[in-house]
Amino acid sequence: METIKTDLLVIGAGSGGLSVAAGAVQMGAKVVLLEDHKMGGDCLNYGCVPSKALIAAGKQAHVMRNGAKFGVANVEPQIDYAAAKDHVNNVIATIEPVDSQERFEGLGVTVIRERGRFTGPTTVQAGNTEITARRIVIATGSAPFVPPIPGLDKVPYLTNESLWDLRELPKHLLIIGGGPIGIEMAQAHLRLGSKVTVIEGDKAMGKDDPELAAVVLDRMREEGMVIEEGAHADEVSGIAGDITVKAKDGRVFNGSHLLVAVGRSANVSDLGLEQAGVEYSRRGIDVDASMKTSNKKVYAIGDVAGQLQFTHVAGYHAGVVIRSILFGLPAKTKQAHIPWATYTDPELAQVGLTEAQAREEHGDKAEVYRFPFHENDRAIAEGKTTGLIKVTVVKGRPVGASIVGASAGDLIGVWALAIANNMKMSQIAGMVAPYPTLGEVNKRAAGAYFSPRLFESDMVKKVVGLVQRFLP
Numbered sequence: 001m002e003t004i005k006t007d008l009l010v011i012g013a014g015s016g017g018l019s020v021a022a023g024a025v026q027m028g029a030k031v032v033l034l035e036d037h038k039m040g041g042d043c044l045n046y047g048c049v050p051s052k053a054l055i056a057a058g059k060q061a062h063v064m065r066n067g068a069k070f071g072v073a074n075v076e077p078q079i080d081y082a083a084a085k086d087h088v089n090n091v092i093a094t095i096e097p098v099d100s101q102e103r104f105e106g107l108g109v110t111v112i113r114e115r116g117r118f119t120g121p122t123t124v125q126a127g128n129t130e131i132t133a134r135r136i137v138i139a140t141g142s143a144p145f146v147p148p149i150p151g152l153d154k155v156p157y158l159t160n161e162s163l164w165d166l167r168e169l170p171k172h173l174l175i176i177g178g179g180p181i182g183i184e185m186a187q188a189h190l191r192l193g194s195k196v197t198v199i200e201g202d203k204a205m206g207k208d209d210p211e212l213a214a215v216v217l218d219r220m221r222e223e224g225m226v227i228e229e230g231a232h233a234d235e236v237s238g239i240a241g242d243i244t245v246k247a248k249d250g251r252v253f254n255g256s257h258l259l260v261a262v263g264r265s266a267n268v269s270d271l272g273l274e275q276a277g278v279e280y281s282r283r284g285i286d287v288d289a290s291m292k293t294s295n296k297k298v299y300a301i302g303d304v305a306g307q308l309q310f311t312h313v314a315g316y317h318a319g320v321v322i323r324s325i326l327f328g329l330p331a332k333t334k335q336a337h338i339p340w341a342t343y344t345d346p347e348l349a350q351v352g353l354t355e356a357q358a359r360e361e362h363g364d365k366a367e368v369y370r371f372p373f374h375e376n377d378r379a380i381a382e383g384k385t386t387g388l389i390k391v392t393v394v395k396g397r398p399v400g401a402s403i404v405g406a407s408a409g410d411l412i413g414v415w416a417l418a419i420a421n422n423m424k425m426s427q428i429a430g431m432v433a434p435y436p437t438l439g440e441v442n443k444r445a446a447g448a449y450f451s452p453r454l455f456e457s458d459m460v461k462k463v464v465g466l467v468q469r470f471l472p
């Protein structure tokens with residue numbers, strides 16, 4: 001058995017692990033990185049990247065079907081699903097080198113393509129190598145949760161991992177789960193020509209502001225998607241090409257393919273966490289605000305830590321643990337400033353509190369301001385008028401922003417910055433946004449906060465009257 005002593009051992013080369021390894025090695029630490037499957041983890045291979053690439057293919061088909069309002073005749077596109085999957089693979093291949101073993105070895109990281117398993121508090125075995133590290137970061141991510149629905153083990157079903165191997169367009173795709181995975185893949189497939197039925201046990205897009213989620217769901221239904229809410233899948237039966245899902249309340253759905261998208265389970269099994277004294281539950285590894293586990297020399301970041309499960313969150317965790325591990329500085333994570341976006345058309349994005357959360361936390365002090373996309377000149381020019389921004393303000397500072405509309409995921413950045421830095425609404429209102437851009441909706445939402453204070457105030461009118469009397 002080969003033995004290695006190192007400053008830092010990272011288990012898992014996904015979004016979180018790669019960020020820690022790259023940052024630490026470039027700042028002078030000796031780093032070993034373990035990965036037993038694909039470099040880049042879920043995001044590159046089975047998650048963000050392929051899903052956004054397939055969404056782009058669907059969007060292209062949608063644009064072709066809907067050109068007439070611009071004077072460009074509608075055409076029914078010839079869709080080659082296998083070629084769309086080739087596009088997905090090309091996108092992955094283009095991004096892949098950034099996450100590759102070669103790049104990380106070039107940076108000075110020792111990359112071992114083996115599964116890591118703790119054999120002691122600071123010792124991990126990976127194949128024929130035993131690594132002892134001063135600090136260890138667990139970044140093993142998550143896997144699709146497959147619920148114990150009777151019959152599911154007997155029918156062929158897809159998850160976010162196997163979906164990418166499918167080369168033939170599903171005739172009728174049933175999707176169990178109306179969360180971000182289900183809804184994004186539903187719209188992509190609908191636009192590529194599948195019939196799609198989403199079977200959601202509770203509310204679709206249930207983690208988002210219901211007023212804004214409804215805008216997305218209405219659009220999808222208009223496009224022809226069936227979204228059944230309150231339909232808890234309870235039984236599955238059938239054979240390849242003919243699958244039936246029964247809901248608890250008796251509703252029955254039939255389709256050719258089935259995608260299961262009901263959440264994630266943290267990758268905690270077979271890691272030897274007991275040997276390391278690292279506590280965990282089904283939700284994930286227990287961590288404190290600095291991402292330390294119950295073993296103070298071991299950290300857990302990203303999806304396996306069981307908090308918000310996004311690539312940018314894994315990256316944020318990475319920055320926090322680097323600060324703690326490399327410089328011994330106190331560093332804590334917060335959640336209030338973390339945005340997320342669902343890349344449907346229109347997009348849906350959120351940062352901070354939703355309106356309901358703000359009212360619960362701040363009562364009457366929470367004020368809500370809206371601005372609709374149909375009053376934005378760029379949105380009008382481009383026919384992207386479906387949408388709105390909603391900002392919740394407490395004592396002159398934003399505590400939450402929700403945006404539904406074109407490029408919502410990009411537009412939310414301003415509010416993520418504002419909330420992270422406790423900025424005032426006056427700073428957003430004072431920003432000069434180029435005209436005509438969708439970004440003006442952010443400034444106009446801030447303007448909505450000031451309009452009544454400026455234009456409906458007797459005091460302001462009195463002051464202006466007085467100044468005008470004396471101004472030479």
Ligand SMILES: Cc1cc2nc3c(=O)[nH]c(=O)nc-3n(C[C@H](O)[C@H](O)[C@H](O)COP(=O)(O)OP(=O)(O)OC[C@H]3O[C@@H](n4cnc5c(N)ncnc54)[C@H](O)[C@@H]3O)c2cc1C
Binds near residue numbers: 312
């Ligand atoms: C369909 C889908 C779409 C998504 N879209 C988005 C999006 O648009 N935006 C966004 O922010 N997030 C998105 N996500 C979430 C995002 O993919 C995850 O939050 C992110 O990948 C988490 O990064 P991670 O480093 O924690 O885990 P991962 O990226 O999963 O990496 C973990 C790595 O650890 C390896 N590993 C596990 N156990 C071991 C072991 N014992 N030894 C060695 N290696 C091990 C795994 O093989 C894997 O490579 C999406 C997820 C899915 C499923």
Ligand SMILES: NC(=O)c1ccc[n+]([C@@H]2O[C@H](COP(=O)([O-])OP(=O)(O)OC[C@H]3O[C@@H](n4cnc5c(N)ncnc54)[C@H](O)[C@@H]3O)[C@@H](O)[C@H]2O)c1
Binds near residue numbers: 178202261308
């Ligand atoms: N755009 C993005 O950033 C993006 C995209 C995809 C995924 N993700 C990440 O991946 C995570 C997982 O996504 P997800 O959509 O799988 O999970 P999710 O937990 O967000 O949604 C799962 C949905 O399935 C429903 N459900 C559960 N059991 C059911 C049953 N038996 N019958 C019917 N419905 C049932 C739940 O009510 C819920 O609405 C997300 O929370 C997010 O962190 C992010």
